[in-house]
Structure formats: C-alpha cells, structure tokens
Amino acid sequence: MELNANTPGGPLDTKWERFRSEMKLVNPANKRKYTILMVGSGLAGAAGAASLAELGYEVECFCYQDSPRRAHSISAQGGINAAKNYQNDGDSVFRLFYDTVKGGDFRAREANVHRLAELSLAIIDQCVAQGVPFAREYGGVLANRSFGGAQVSRTFYARGQTGQQLLLGAYQALERQIGLGKVRMFARHEMLDLIVVDGRARGIVVRDMVTGLIESRLGDAVALATGGYGNVFYLSTNAKGCNATAIWRAYKRGAAFANPCYTQIHPTCIPVSGEHQSKLTLMSESLRNDGRVWVPKKQGDTRPPGQILEGERDYYLERKYPSFGNLSPRDISSRAAKEACDQGRGVGPGGRGVYLDFADAIKRLGEDAIRERYGNLFEMYERITDENPYKVPMRIYPAAHYTMGGLWVDYNLMSTLPGLHVLGEANFSDHGANRLGASALMQGLADGYFVIPYTIGHYLASNKLDKVGADHPEAKRTRDEVDARIASLLAIKGKRTTTAFHRELGKIMWDDCGMARNEAGLTRALGQIPALREEFWKNVNVMGAGNELNQSLEHAGRVADFLELGELICLDALERRESCGGHFREEYQTEDGEAKRDDADFCHVAAWEYKGPGAKPVRHVEPLVFESVHLATRSYK
Amino acid sequence: MKVTLHVWRQKNTASPGGFVTYPTDGISPEMSFLEMLDVVNERLIAKGEDPIAFDHDCREGICGACGMVINGSPHGPRKQTTACQLHMRSFSDGDEITLEPWRAAAFPVLRDLIVDRTAFDRIIAAGGFVSVPTGSAPDGNAILVPKDDAERSMDAAACIGCGACVAACPNASAMLFVSAKVSHLGLLPQGQAERHGRVLGMVAQMDAEAFGSCTNHGECEAACPKGIKLETIARLNRDYLVAAVGKRPRAAGAGSGSG
Amino acid sequence: MAVTGVVLFGFVLGHMAGNLQVFLGPEAINHYGKFLHESLHGTGIWIFRAVLSVSAVLHIWSAWSLTATSLRARPVGYKIVTHRESTYASRTMRWGGPLILLFAVYHLLDLTIGRVNPGFVPGDVYRNVVAGFQRPVVTAFYVVTMLALGLHLQHGFWSMLQTLGASHPRYDPWRKAASTAFAVVVCGGFIVVPLAILAGFVR
Numbered sequence A: 001m002e003l004n005a006n007t008p009g010g011p012l013d014t015k016w017e018r019f020r021s022e023m024k025l026v027n028p029a030n031k032r033k034y035t036i037l038m039v040g041s042g043l044a045g046a047a048g049a050a051s052l053a054e055l056g057y058e059v060e061c062f063c064y065q066d067s068p069r070r071a072h073s074i075s076a077q078g079g080i081n082a083a084k085n086y087q088n089d090g091d092s093v094f095r096l097f098y099d100t101v102k103g104g105d106f107r108a109r110e111a112n113v114h115r116l117a118e119l120s121l122a123i124i125d126q127c128v129a130q131g132v133p134f135a136r137e138y139g140g141v142l143a144n145r146s147f148g149g150a151q152v153s154r155t156f157y158a159r160g161q162t163g164q165q166l167l168l169g170a171y172q173a174l175e176r177q178i179g180l181g182k183v184r185m186f187a188r189h190e191m192l193d194l195i196v197v198d199g200r201a202r203g204i205v206v207r208d209m210v211t212g213l214i215e216s217r218l219g220d221a222v223a224l225a226t227g228g229y230g231n232v233f234y235l236s237t238n239a240k241g242c243n244a245t246a247i248w249r250a251y252k253r254g255a256a257f258a259n260p261c262y263t264q265i266h267p268t269c270i271p272v273s274g275e276h277q278s279k280l281t282l283m284s285e286s287l288r289n290d291g292r293v294w295v296p297k298k299q300g301d302t303r304p305p306g307q308i309l310e311g312e313r314d315y316y317l318e319r320k321y322p323s324f325g326n327l328s329p330r331d332i333s334s335r336a337a338k339e340a341c342d343q344g345r346g347v348g349p350g351g352r353g354v355y356l357d358f359a360d361a362i363k364r365l366g367e368d369a370i371r372e373r374y375g376n377l378f379e380m381y382e383r384i385t386d387e388n389p390y391k392v393p394m395r396i397y398p399a400a401h402y403t404m405g406g407l408w409v410d411y412n413l414m415s416t417l418p419g420l421h422v423l424g425e426a427n428f429s430d431h432g433a434n435r436l437g438a439s440a441l442m443q444g445l446a447d448g449y450f451v452i453p454y455t456i457g458h459y460l461a462s463n464k465l466d467k468v469g470a471d472h473p474e475a476k477r478t479r480d481e482v483d484a485r486i487a488s489l490l491a492i493k494g495k496r497t498t499t500a501f502h503r504e505l506g507k508i509m510w511d512d513c514g515m516a517r518n519e520a521g522l523t524r525a526l527g528q529i530p531a532l533r534e535e536f537w538k539n540v541n542v543m544g545a546g547n548e549l550n551q552s553l554e555h556a557g558r559v560a561d562f563l564e565l566g567e568l569i570c571l572d573a574l575e576r577r578e579s580c581g582g583h584f585r586e587e588y589q590t591e592d593g594e595a596k597r598d599d600a601d602f603c604h605v606a607a608w609e610y611k612g613p614g615a616k617p618v619r620h621v622e623p624l625v626f627e628s629v630h631l632a633t634r635s636y637k
Numbered sequence B: 001m002k003v004t005l006h007v008w009r010q011k012n013t014a015s016p017g018g019f020v021t022y023p024t025d026g027i028s029p030e031m032s033f034l035e036m037l038d039v040v041n042e043r044l045i046a047k048g049e050d051p052i053a054f055d056h057d058c059r060e061g062i063c064g065a066c067g068m069v070i071n072g073s074p075h076g077p078r079k080q081t082t083a084c085q086l087h088m089r090s091f092s093d094g095d096e097i098t099l100e101p102w103r104a105a106a107f108p109v110l111r112d113l114i115v116d117r118t119a120f121d122r123i124i125a126a127g128g129f130v131s132v133p134t135g136s137a138p139d140g141n142a143i144l145v146p147k148d149d150a151e152r153s154m155d156a157a158a159c160i161g162c163g164a165c166v167a168a169c170p171n172a173s174a175m176l177f178v179s180a181k182v183s184h185l186g187l188l189p190q191g192q193a194e195r196h197g198r199v200l201g202m203v204a205q206m207d208a209e210a211f212g213s214c215t216n217h218g219e220c221e222a223a224c225p226k227g228i229k230l231e232t233i234a235r236l237n238r239d240y241l242v243a244a245v246g247k248r249p250r251a252a253g254a255g256s257g258s259g
Numbered sequence C: 001m002a003v004t005g006v007v008l009f010g011f012v013l014g015h016m017a018g019n020l021q022v023f024l025g026p027e028a029i030n031h032y033g034k035f036l037h038e039s040l041h042g043t044g045i046w047i048f049r050a051v052l053s054v055s056a057v058l059h060i061w062s063a064w065s066l067t068a069t070s071l072r073a074r075p076v077g078y079k080i081v082t083h084r085e086s087t088y089a090s091r092t093m094r095w096g097g098p099l100i101l102l103f104a105v106y107h108l109l110d111l112t113i114g115r116v117n118p119g120f121v122p123g124d125v126y127r128n129v130v131a132g133f134q135r136p137v138v139t140a141f142y143v144v145t146m147l148a149l150g151l152h153l154q155h156g157f158w159s160m161l162q163t164l165g166a167s168h169p170r171y172d173p174w175r176k177a178a179s180t181a182f183a184v185v186v187c188g189g190f191i192v193v194p195l196a197i198l199a200g201f202v203r
C-alpha cells in the first residue's frame, strides 16, 4: 500500500487555487446520474450532503439519531476559528495556518492545514448568510473571543452553543434539499459495513434501527463523516451513541487507519461523581479566559477552597507557563492537572479534580459581566454538581474529548480505498497530534461545504464507473456477513452486559493509554484487550431480537468494534517512540517534564493496514515535509 | 435512595402498551435521571428482561434526543431542564415516578418511551431555512445585525427540537417549535427574503402532520427546556396573518420531504 | 376565531353598557331600546343582528373544529397530567362557550321575543327586565352564566391578542392582567342588573 498525498505542486498558498483550476469537472447535465452516499449528518456530513445536492448530485444521507439535527456536532460550545482579522489584531491566513501546525506539534500535512486556514474565511460568510445568530457587537458587527491558547481574537461564537447553531445552519440547508427531493435522508439507520467492488467503495450496508431491516445501499462514491472514536474510553465528552463502527468497518475493508493514538484529553470537564457515571460533561474552554486554575500547595489539603489562603494556593499553569498561563493548550493543561493530582494535591471526592476559580474575574468585572459571558455554562455546572460557581470555584478534571487520528486521507479527502472519502473528525485530519480549540468545527465545515463538493466531482469525472446493484455478489456477500455477525451477537446470551465490557475497556484505555503512556502500560493493555474481547464474544448478554428496535444490540456492535480499535490505538502508541501533542510517552520527556519530539525518526504519519483477523496490522508511513515552517520545539513558557 | 417506577412499555407501534412497575433501590442523588434508568436496565438485563428503551445521546441537554413525561411533566419537574440533565436529587426517597412517552398522533410510539419525531424535520424542510447555496454568501460583516436582534434571534434559535412543547400542549400543538424557528430566522436580516413563504410553508406542513391547533394555553412555554417564549407564537401569528393576506408564494423547497 | 371573538367581545361590552341604563330609569333604557330598533329606519338592528349571528356561528364553528383537531391530535392520553401554566379558564373554554350559547337562546326568548317573559310588553324594555328578574331562579341562571362568560373572556381576550399577534416585549407583561380586568368589568357590569332588580333597588 502506498500513501500518495496527491498534494498539488507549487507554492503553499497557491495549491488549492491550482487544484481547483486543474481538477476535472462533471458535466452539469450528468451530475444527477451520480449517487453519493453520505454517512453522517454532523457539520461535515450535513454540509457536504447539502452542498453536493445543490450541485445536482443525487445524495443519500445516513445518521443513527432520529434526526440529522442531533449529530454530535450539536454539543460543541466554544466557537469556530477564522482568520478574518476583524479585530485588526494581526491575524492572517498564514498565522492561523502556523498556529494550527504548531498546535498539532508539527504532525499534520502542511498543504491541508493551509487550505483549511484559507477556507475559514468563506465558512463564516456562509454560516452568517444561513442565519446563524453569531454574537455581535453593539455596532452590529460580528464579535470575537480569543480561545484555546490563541493570541489573537479569531473565534466566532453563538453564546455557548456555537456547534448547535452551526449545525442547525447546515441541517436547514440539508432539509431544504430533502424537501426538494435531491437528498434522501435515512435517519435511525446505522452503517454496519462497507461494500467494495473491484477495489472501489461502491456502497454500504445499513440497519434500519426501528425495524431491524438490513439493507445495502449502492452508489458511485461513499463519504464517511461519522465523527470521532473518543468513546473507546467509555467515559468521554462524546455523545453516548458516538462510535467507530463506520470507519472501523472501512478499515477492515482496506482503508488505512492513521495515527489512532492521537487522542485529545480535554482539561476542563466536570469530574467523575461515581461508579454510575455514564458520560462526562465538558465545560467550555472559553472559561479559561477568565477562570484561574489552582490546587492547594499542601498535599491532601481537604479544607474548603474558601479557607485556603492566597499564599497556600498553587496557580500551577500561571507558574509553569507564564506567557500562556491559564490559556495553555489542552494537552499541556491536561497533563499539568494530572500531575498535580498524582502529587496528591487534587481536590474534591477522590482527589481527582482541580479548581477553576472565577473569584478574581468577578471582582474585576462584576458578576453580571461573568453571567453575560458564561451564564448558561455556569447553570449547566450547577445543575450537574449542585454547587454555585459564582460562590465556590468550579472543580474540573481532564476527560477524553477528541480524536485526531482517523482514516488516512489524501489532499482530496480520499482514503487508500478508491471512492471512499472521509470528512470531519472521522479522518486523520489537519490537527496533527493535538487539536487547538475551535478548529474542529472549522475543519468539519471546510471539508463539507468547500472541499468534498470539488474533490468528489474530480473523482467521478476521472473514473469510469459502471452501475452496481444490490444484487451484485459482493453486495450480497457483505450483507450476509452483517446478518451473520448480528446473529452471533444475539446467540451468545452470556452473563455480562455490553456496558460492563465497555466500562472495563474504557478503564484499560484510560489507565494505560490516556494522558501519559509508557511501554510497560501499553504492553499490559495489549495483553488485556484481546483477552477482554475474547470474553466478550463468549460471555456478553445481548437482549431481544434483530428485527426490532434493540438498543442493547446497537451498543453490542459498537463495543465489539471498540474492543478491536482499542488494541490498534495501544499498538500505535507503543510504536510511536516519542512524545508529541496529545501523545505523551513518559520515556520521552525533557528534564522539566515537557514532551520531547523526535523529528528525526517520527516526523511522519503512521497509517495502519488491516491484514485479516488475528494477523498483526502493517504500519506504513507518510513522511511529513515542512517547506513553509521550520520545526520548532513547542514551548508555551 | 429508593423509588418506584411506573413505566409505559410498548414493543412497537402496532402492539398495545401498558404500565409496568419497577421498585428500584440503591439510587444515589448524584445520579442523573438517565443514569438511574441505566441502572434499572442493567438489572433488567441481568434478570433476562428487555431493558426500557428511551432516546438519548448527548446527555448534556443540547441534542434534543431525550425526553419523556415524568409524573405528568415533559422532561420532569425542574424548570428549563432536559430529562438528561435532571438529577435524582430532584426527587425524594420513596417517590413514585410515572414515565410516559410523548403523546401525540404526530409522534407515534416506536418503542417504550421512544417516539417518531420526524414530523419536525418535515416542517423544517417546508421552509425553516434560508436559501443560500454554498459559496454565494457575502462577507460576514456586509450586513450589520443589531446586537439586540441577534440576541433575540438566538433566544429562539436555542430550540433543541425535543418535542416537549407538543407533549405538554393540551391540544398536542407544535406551535412553539414552529414559532421558534420562524422567530429565529424572522428576526435576522438574512431571513427577510423568504419570511412570508417560510411561515406559510411551515404552518401548512404543521397542519398536514396532524398536530393540534394552538389555543394559547401556555403549557408549552412552561415545559420547554430552553425557555422559548410564548412571544414567539404571537410573532408567528402576526407573520402568518400578514403573509396570508399578502398571498406571498411558498418558500422554495416547501412541501413535505422524507424526514 | 379571534376575529369573531373581537366582534362578540365588542358586542358584550356595548350590550353591558346599554343594560346599565336600567339604573337611569325607564325613559333612558326604553329610549335606548327604541333607538336600537329604529336606527336607520329599523334596518340598523337587522344589520347588527346579521353581523352578530354570523360571527356567533363562525365562532362556534371554529371552536368546534379546533376542538375536533385537538382531540384527533392526541388519541392516547396521559395517565398523569400536571398543569403548569394553563388556567382553569383556558381549559374550560369548551364548556363555557356552549353554556353561553344555551343562555343566549333562553335570553332571546326572554327579553327579545318575550316567549318566557311574564307579561312581555314589546318595547318596554324596562318593564320586561324588571319583571323577568323578579324570579330568583332566572336571576340565578343569569348570574351563573355571566360568571361563565367572565371566565370565557378572561382567557378569550388574552388568547385573542396572542392569536392576532398583538405582542410586544414592552406591554406583554400587562396582557394577562388587562384580560382579567376586562372580564371582571363585563361580568360585573352584567350581573349588577339582575341582582339590583332582585334586591329591589330597581322596580
């Protein structure tokens, strides 16, 4: 398998321009003869499906929720970046590009990131025109905030519900096309496998989650916009339904999986409250603009925060990273919190938490100003913890949040499997080893609105595709395999629930492949996961039947895939013998505990090729060449 | 703590349903309401019984997937709180809790507490959008929007499409949901071009979906987890009267789509 | 619905005002009745009656259809219903209405046609009214209906504003209060007449 990025030649800032002028076009009259299967209706999927339909293609769009509007993008809070430089504070396309490459610890593809920065401008325009009610200044112009460690104000936001508003914009565009009959929507349909014909992705097998009917849908190109796999940790900020099934099935059908070990742990989440915990809630990073993070200097100091005097507090982020302080990037802040708690200075039940304190900000700006900025977030916090953050500091702790890894794609967002395109968080994306705040929404929309409509057209125009129907032997075979898998899951009738297995897997991943990783832990995990998987297939108890709405069957399928993906994540983490971004290997750190990159041996993308059940997957590499930036050590001191 | 659940169980749309009682102990006040149901389900599976089916996803009060009528109140007793954000500390030891699905002809029950809300999507498809094809937008600051309008638009745009308004309405009317979208877009300059077609198209679709009509009871506002105001309904009525008299054309894409 | 509501509402207001002239003695009210009947050489009353009955019919028809759709919209009801915002008034619109209708019928027979009015004298409104309300049962029936009407209007008026889109952040808080005030005025204004007569203040 060769990994050809298909990056256009020429200077960095002209590559996208050049691609657009040289790409092949589909004759407008012929567009309606092509059917595109878009799996996912999040920012990437909805934007892509709507835009492709506007161009005239026949589109089928799938999502597991009851409505495309509920895609997990809906829960994004903080905002979306764009190099508009409306604030006149020295932002530029190049600066956004550079920040993103640097933030990703120089493990992303230059050309893709630059395109992303270019497109960020058009995204804001598009969303505003759709009626996204972005925050405004009194003069009526768009407001910005600085976010996630950026030193310019380039983040656009709609209260604490930016993802919701952006998704509703894309969803409404999608519904418009559905109303016009150009998109056929399949809500409550879960993709369970990919149909590959003559080496090309030509269709998917889906299960109607209401009737249980298994059906194969065929088309000329398949696009996966199915989001991230953060739920492999069981407890994460992702929605309960977020899963890796679509990309994992594609991986097993021949698409390479890139950098699975690049997972992001978000520093500001509400700590675990007990065994019953089913998910973790993010407190938007924007809170760090005004909140100060601290823990007691003394170990095991259980006094209420109010009684701990200023002198007895350790504002460790401000201390360790003077120039960025509380706004230090996510991977760094998360690790610092873990460190403090490991030293026994954590607060709250279980000692797994740190304070995020607004007392000073409230003194400085007044409670109303703070309420105006974060009112809904404070309410959310109080609802969950029953504590009033205006009075006592918030307690926060890092949680699994985002996955930079995903299916490998070239410049055209096409995987190693011809015809299979991957958008949004599902691809290995433009964020390298660590994603900066407010840049995933940007990437999802860039991919959906402005990249895929061009690149899929280019693919269709460049290849001769003959019709394939549901009766094609390959389609039949894949469908039968899905049937068989469901049947075997239902037949086990063991003792433990799917949740029990998911929890156990999550614990293994969190302990040995979380914020800090080391050879011993990863090797241990690589022993435990296959064992757990084996037990799963012997001892899981899946209730009910296949031909009905069956949530425990849905979950079983997803957990089964996580049990395989988890192993690949650990394998990738073990093989990457360096520390970079979200991937911190304890063996590779500077004396003051900072990540130590190894550009000589690891300045590359690792893409894994599936070699069949039981066989060890093969690790391929795509070298990363940096022409416009020089690899600096990422320091926020 | 200990609670007794009376839950509506129904295998599928066709089959009849009924209430089943589940005495439940060992519940902690820290649990969210859905986590309490998770616990109940784990125990049911252990006993070899089908778990209670209920819709949920984000568990952060933003996706709008969750929703059930808890002791007669959609999303439960706490104001402006979705079922997934409700915590057991809102109940007391020994409480009897009755769980029912949204009840409306337009929302057929799919299983237990899960209903089919695709009618909402078809209403949006009938006009709840601004027709701006990708790429055809002017600069974001080309059209100024007064902060106040943007804020009021955002208030209405906060709707999560959960359907609690329909569930709460004595007439099973979808008026609050529809008026929230009409207000969100109607308050922005970007939404003006299609303002009349939008309201006509969406209201026509709402009526076609067998929702009841609004007689201004106000229950929807009280049940809405996002605090959508009755004021939006007045705005819809006003726009509708103007549009109906003005006989503006329907919005492009109006008419029902496949949700 | 709202439009017919406006007409009906206007009517009851005017009618109430008219009735209060009873307190100004026979001449006033009889003259008023005379005026009603003879304005525009007698056609006035018929125009007025036409408008009124048309709106009444439309009103009842739309009330009927609204009620029907609502019942269709929720075939299966809830086991437990908690009211948070709806009022007794809003929930009894569908009972108050018909009661008023019933009343109207009796009322016409009583004071317009005179079939059930003891010794009805066409044109002598004052006498008819006084005679009519000597009977406690009749008075009681009137009073009860007036209360129902009050309730009906208490929701009806606010509902009307809402349906007509008459809403503005500035005066929204006052809409419900105004609605109640109107209801009380109309209801009270009507009730005092029969009560006064029964109590013997007017004879």
Ligand SMILES: Cc1cc2nc3c(=O)[nH]c(=O)nc-3n(C[C@H](O)[C@H](O)[C@H](O)COP(=O)(O)OP(=O)(O)OC[C@H]3O[C@@H](n4cnc5c(N)ncnc54)[C@H](O)[C@@H]3O)c2cc1C
Pocket (backbone or CB within 6 Å): A039, A040, A041, A042, A043, A044, A045, A062, A063, A064, A065, A068, A070, A071, A072, A073, A074, A075, A076, A077, A078, A079, A080, A162, A163, A189, A190, A191, A192, A225, A226, A227, A228, A237, A238, A239, A242, A243, A245, A246, A282, A401, A402, A423, A424, A425, A426, A437, A438, A439, A440, A441, A442, A444
């Ligand atoms: C709590 C939270 C807050 C965040 N805040 C921010 C922020 O402030 N700024 C920012 O830039 N980013 C933020 N992110 C990250 C960002 O929201 C996501 O990365 C991004 O929205 C992903 O969009 P997507 O379209 O790729 O996938 P998603 O929005 O996750 O959509 C996935 C879609 O695929 C469908 N799907 C999945 N699996 C299947 C299957 N097997 N079959 C059929 N359909 C399937 C789902 O139904 C859904 O429609 C946040 C993330 C979280 C969890």
Ligand code: HEM
Pocket (backbone or CB within 6 Å): C012, C015, C019, C033, C034, C036, C049, C100, C104, C107, C108, C111, C112, C125, C129, C142, C149, C190, C191, C193, C194
């Ligand atoms: C206690 C209260 C009321 C009193 C004392 C009263 C009195 C009268 C009188 C004296 C007349 C005859 C007028 C005339 O023929 O010149 C009349 C007519 C009428 N009243 Fe009332 N009325 C009362 C309440 C109501 C109410 C509540 C309604 C409406 C629901 C109503 C509806 C009518 C109608 C429709 C007529 C016939 C008007 C016409 O067409 O001539 N009345 N009323």
Ligand code: HEM
Pocket (backbone or CB within 6 Å): B214, B215, B216, C001, C002, C003, C005, C006, C008, C009, C012, C059, C060, C063, C064, C066, C093, C094, C096, C097, C098, C099, C100, C101, C152, C153, C155, C156, C157, C159, C160, C161, C163, C164
């Ligand atoms: C003098 C007589 C009456 C007056 C002044 C009156 C006034 C009103 C008003 C203003 C409304 C609110 C309309 C809206 O919601 O926009 C209303 C509603 C209603 N009326 Fe009447 N009405 C009268 C008689 C009747 C009668 C005779 C009936 C039935 C037989 C009736 C049944 C209803 C019903 C069911 C509603 C509820 C409509 C809704 O749900 O809002 N009313 N009425």
Ligand code: SF4
Pocket (backbone or CB within 6 Å): B158, B159, B160, B161, B162, B163, B164, B165, B166, B176, B177, B180, B223, B224, B225, B226, B227, B228
């Ligand atoms: S208006 Fe409120 S209750 Fe109705 S769907 Fe929207 S959020 Fe839910």
Ligand code: F3S
Pocket (backbone or CB within 6 Å): B168, B169, B170, B171, B172, B173, B174, B175, B176, B213, B214, B215, B216, B217, B218, B219, B220, B221, B230, B233
């Ligand atoms: S409760 Fe129902 S009647 Fe109207 S005001 Fe709300 S929709």
Ligand code: FES
Pocket (backbone or CB within 6 Å): B055, B056, B057, B058, B059, B060, B061, B062, B063, B064, B065, B066, B067, B082, B083, B084, B085
């Ligand atoms: S689960 Fe998303 S709103 Fe409750």
